[in-house]
Amino acid sequence: MKRHIGKAAVIGSGVMGSGIAAHLANTGIPVLLIDRVPNELTEDEKQKGLTLSDDKVRNRLGTEALQKLVKQKPAPLTSTKNLAYLTVGNLLDHADSLNSADWIIEVVVENLEVKKEILALIDEKRKPGSIVSSNTSGISVNKMAEGRSADFKKHFLGTHFFNPARYLKLLEVIPIRETDPCILDFMKTFGEDVLGKGIVEAKDTPNFIANRIGTYGLLVTIKEMIAGQYSVGDIDSITGPLIGRPKSATFRTLDVVGLDTFSHVAKNVYEHATGEEKEIFTLPSFVRIMLENGWIGSKANQGFYKKEGNEILELDPVSMTYHARTKLDSPGIQAAKSLKGAENKMKALIFSDDKAGELLWKLIAPVLVYSAKLIGEISDDISAIDNAMKWGFGWQHGPFEIWDILGVEKITHKLQEEGAEVPAVVTTMLGKGHESFYLREHGKVFFYNQAEYRLLEQNKNQIHLAAIKRSNGVIQSNNGASLIDIGDDVALLEFHSKSNAIGMDIIQMIHASLEEVDTNYKGLVIGNQGKNFCVGANLALILMEAQDENFYEIEFVIRRFQDAMMKIKYSKKPVVAAPFAMTLGGGTEVCLPAGKICAASETYMGLVEVGVGLIPGGGGNKELYLHHIENLPEGVEFDYQKAANRVFETIAFAKISTSAQEAREYSFLRAGDLVISNQDHLIHHAKQQVISLFDQGYHPPVPVKIPVTGETGFGTMLLGAEALKLSGYISEYDMNIAKKLAYVIAGGNVPFGTKVSEEYLLDLEREAFLSLAGEAQSQQRMQHMLVKGKPLRN
Numbered sequence: 001m002k003r004h005i006g007k008a009a010v011i012g013s014g015v016m017g018s019g020i021a022a023h024l025a026n027t028g029i030p031v032l033l034i035d036r037v038p039n040e041l042t043e044d045e046k047q048k049g050l051t052l053s054d055d056k057v058r059n060r061l062g063t064e065a066l067q068k069l070v071k072q073k074p075a076p077l078t079s080t081k082n083l084a085y086l087t088v089g090n091l092l093d094h095a096d097s098l099n100s101a102d103w104i105i106e107v108v109v110e111n112l113e114v115k116k117e118i119l120a121l122i123d124e125k126r127k128p129g130s131i132v133s134s135n136t137s138g139i140s141v142n143k144m145a146e147g148r149s150a151d152f153k154k155h156f157l158g159t160h161f162f163n164p165a166r167y168l169k170l171l172e173v174i175p176i177r178e179t180d181p182c183i184l185d186f187m188k189t190f191g192e193d194v195l196g197k198g199i200v201e202a203k204d205t206p207n208f209i210a211n212r213i214g215t216y217g218l219l220v221t222i223k224e225m226i227a228g229q230y231s232v233g234d235i236d237s238i239t240g241p242l243i244g245r246p247k248s249a250t251f252r253t254l255d256v257v258g259l260d261t262f263s264h265v266a267k268n269v270y271e272h273a274t275g276e277e278k279e280i281f282t283l284p285s286f287v288r289i290m291l292e293n294g295w296i297g298s299k300a301n302q303g304f305y306k307k308e309g310n311e312i313l314e315l316d317p318v319s320m321t322y323h324a325r326t327k328l329d330s331p332g333i334q335a336a337k338s339l340k341g342a343e344n345k346m347k348a349l350i351f352s353d354d355k356a357g358e359l360l361w362k363l364i365a366p367v368l369v370y371s372a373k374l375i376g377e378i379s380d381d382i383s384a385i386d387n388a389m390k391w392g393f394g395w396q397h398g399p400f401e402i403w404d405i406l407g408v409e410k411i412t413h414k415l416q417e418e419g420a421e422v423p424a425v426v427t428t429m430l431g432k433g434h435e436s437f438y439l440r441e442h443g444k445v446f447f448y449n450q451a452e453y454r455l456l457e458q459n460k461n462q463i464h465l466a467a468i469k470r471s472n473g474v475i476q477s478n479n480g481a482s483l484i485d486i487g488d489d490v491a492l493l494e495f496h497s498k499s500n501a502i503g504m505d506i507i508q509m510i511h512a513s514l515e516e517v518d519t520n521y522k523g524l525v526i527g528n529q530g531k532n533f534c535v536g537a538n539l540a541l542i543l544m545e546a547q548d549e550n551f552y553e554i555e556f557v558i559r560r561f562q563d564a565m566m567k568i569k570y571s572k573k574p575v576v577a578a579p580f581a582m583t584l585g586g587g588t589e590v591c592l593p594a595g596k597i598c599a600a601s602e603t604y605m606g607l608v609e610v611g612v613g614l615i616p617g618g619g620g621n622k623e624l625y626l627h628h629i630e631n632l633p634e635g636v637e638f639d640y641q642k643a644a645n646r647v648f649e650t651i652a653f654a655k656i657s658t659s660a661q662e663a664r665e666y667s668f669l670r671a672g673d674l675v676i677s678n679q680d681h682l683i684h685h686a687k688q689q690v691i692s693l694f695d696q697g698y699h700p701p702v703p704v705k706i707p708v709t710g711e712t713g714f715g716t717m718l719l720g721a722e723a724l725k726l727s728g729y730i731s732e733y734d735m736n737i738a739k740k741l742a743y744v745i746a747g748g749n750v751p752f753g754t755k756v757s758e759e760y761l762l763d764l765e766r767e768a769f770l771s772l773a774g775e776a777q778s779q780q781r782m783q784h785m786l787v788k789g790k791p792l793r794n
């Protein structure tokens with residue numbers, strides 16, 4: 001049987017239920033979102049004369065959840081259009097509809113009895129064969145399934161999403177004793193391929209993997225802070241990016257998670273633990289006071305941090321008052337900061353003879369020991385534990401990778417010197433002469449598992465560019481980019497300059513790549529595995545040349561950039577762009593002319609040049625206009641004007657899509673372009689597209705003359721801008737840029753409907769770009785962006 005999730009039902013429309021429903025809707029799955037029937041009317045309902053039997057009241061919880069989805073930040077929906085996939089209902093009137101769902105997810109309060117009641121109802125209503133899962137954070141899934149039918153148990157498991165469900169990569173799946181292995185396999189594949197998650201299989205133990213270790217680490221940290229009389233700011237100075245953890249470090253993370261949720265999770269382990277573990281999972285008294293006071297974090301506008309006016313204050317856990325933020329500094333921290341890479345920084349600091357180093361050791365070492373002690377109990381597989389911490393808590397390295405980075409032997413000696421316990425798994429491993437949890441040999445990775453090393457299976461949908469480069473896959477390279485052979489006669493152009501900004505080196509490499517591909521490959525993927533696809537052109541370069549009045553040089557660079565974009569468009573071999581995350585300015589321009597775009601669903605595209613006093617200079621104005629008019633019938637004046645207006649608005653307001661779906665709504669993506677849920681699979685899919693296009697006998701588009709809106713179009717576009725200027729919404733200088741932009745999009749001083757060549761439009765674009773680059777106010781905007789990292793409105 002080929003299983004398919006055609007429809008889903010989510011029970012519980014709270015924080016997680018609504019977030020999970022939104023994420024399913026983002027992938028195009030219709031979801032029935034149901035909740036309890038309220039037993040009281042609100043004041044508003046009373047005033048409207050509604051009663052408890054009205055549908056509006058009975059479905060109120062679900063309806064309110066949808067309203068929140070639209071307002072929430074970061075947005076749970078990739079487009080508000082996805083609301084169309086969500087239907088709300090209630091447990092009394094719509095339980096029968098559960099029989100139409102292929103997957104039913106229980107997401108009600110973390111309470112075994114309530115969950116069991118809901119599962120009993122699901123068992124009664126579901127169709128045989130449908131999958132049922134619980135989003136519990138840590139209640140035993142085996143216990144939850146007690147009393148259920150055999151078919152239910154065969155199709156039941158835990159699916160633990162992390163908050164927010166759209167953005168956090170981790171999905172822990174927890175089978176019960178009776179879960180059919182085929183169902184478990186299906187959910188792992190579905191979770192990874194369709195929902196785009198990183199899947200970790202966990203055993204049915206309290207809080208599973210990530211929350212068990214994560215909560216332990218947080219509690220150790222809080223307790224060490226109190227014992228060593230450190231401040232909240234001290235701790236956050238060394239538990240963030242310095243050691244490869246998120247910017248939110250320890251206490252900002254806790255504020256975002258919410259102390260209420262955190263204490264719930266801690267309590268769950270506490271109730272099942274014994275001895276030393278029980279002690280750690282006991283909440284310190286000041287945390288209990290915070291809970292009593294309702295200082296639970298961001299939700300309450302107050303937690304370990306609190307915003308007062310423009311200032312962010314931190315809590316002093318002794319006096320329980322808020323004061324100015326503090327920071328820990330020491331020679332050890334400075335020395336660590338001077339090194340490259342989180343692993344080197346962490347290693348240098350943790351072994352330094354320095355106050356901050358000693359503190360870091362006390363925070364990290366217990367977590368490493370605890371994780372090692374839990375092997376076998378929470379998972380047999382150390383790579384699953386590492387992945388859970390990386391995907392669930394945003395750590396750059398999991399605990400076993402950290403053992404290896406710091407040196408297993410070195411840690412062991414230090415622990416022994418301090419009289420601390422060393423987990424048996426570590427002493428056994430060292431006893432056998434094995435010095436690390438992972439081994440890399442002949443391009444393969446092995447992990448330590450039950451006294452021997454096992455091959456770490458590579459996911460067939462993942463291409464690791466770093467590994468290919470290590471094994472001689474580089475065809476050509478310069479400082480900004482490399483051309484890599486990714487196998488099956490497909491080449492990939494990887495940007496690797498700072499922030500992947502486009503400078504002359506990348507432009508040269510685009511030209512060189514297309515020449516190489518033209519003769520020796522089936523086609524080209526433009527993609528990379530950095531933090532962002534590309535943040536735009538190298539602004540520092542443009543500003544420097546502009547300030548030196550070196551306009552000949554700027555003109556040369558822009559012309560070469562435009563030529564490169566035309567080469568992408570008219571390449572004989574298919575070029576597939578694979579954008580993800582920030583894909584701004586020149587980054588978007590590189591994608592627009594590609595034969596196909598294969599975008600990760602989290603792709604933030606935009607032609608944002610106006611923010612730095614410029615307009616797109618790599619053909620972006622023309623290509624976006626072409627995307628808009630691609631399917632228009634000839635001669636429909638209104639439609640061409642509408643297209644020009646939309647292009648103008650998109651560029652003049654520097655609109656950035658908040659997802660690939662929205663990028664499609666802005667026409668950065670065309671109908672035939674693909675959106676890939678799992679960013680880790682992006683290069684693989686882009687490569688498959690190249691092969692498929694080539695095998696089908698790819699031909700580049702034929703150059704055509706483009707109908708433009710000319711003088712009439714220019715006037716119409718400016719009408720809107722004038723109105724905005726009059727109402728004070730845009731500045732005089734914005735208006736100046738708007739005029740140049742409108743002129744370029746309209747195709748200059750020609751009658752409406754004139755057909756012009758691409759080269760003509762590129763000339764107009766280059767001219768406008770150059771004249772703006774020479775203006776003092778544009779240079780101020782560029783300077784401001786380079787120094788402050790945000791646009792200046794002058």
Ligand code: NAD
Pocket residue numbers: 012013014015016017035036061107108109110111114118135136137138160161162163261
């Ligand atoms: P929430 O309080 O936001 O929502 C709980 C939902 O349960 C609400 O829709 C509520 O109406 C419903 N509910 C309450 N009592 C009920 C009853 N007797 N019968 C039926 N429905 C009832 O909680 P949440 O944060 O969304 O958590 C839901 C589940 O997800 C819990 O199991 C929680 O442990 C888990 N979880 C939460 C997070 C998180 O960060 N919030 C993360 C992962 C997992």
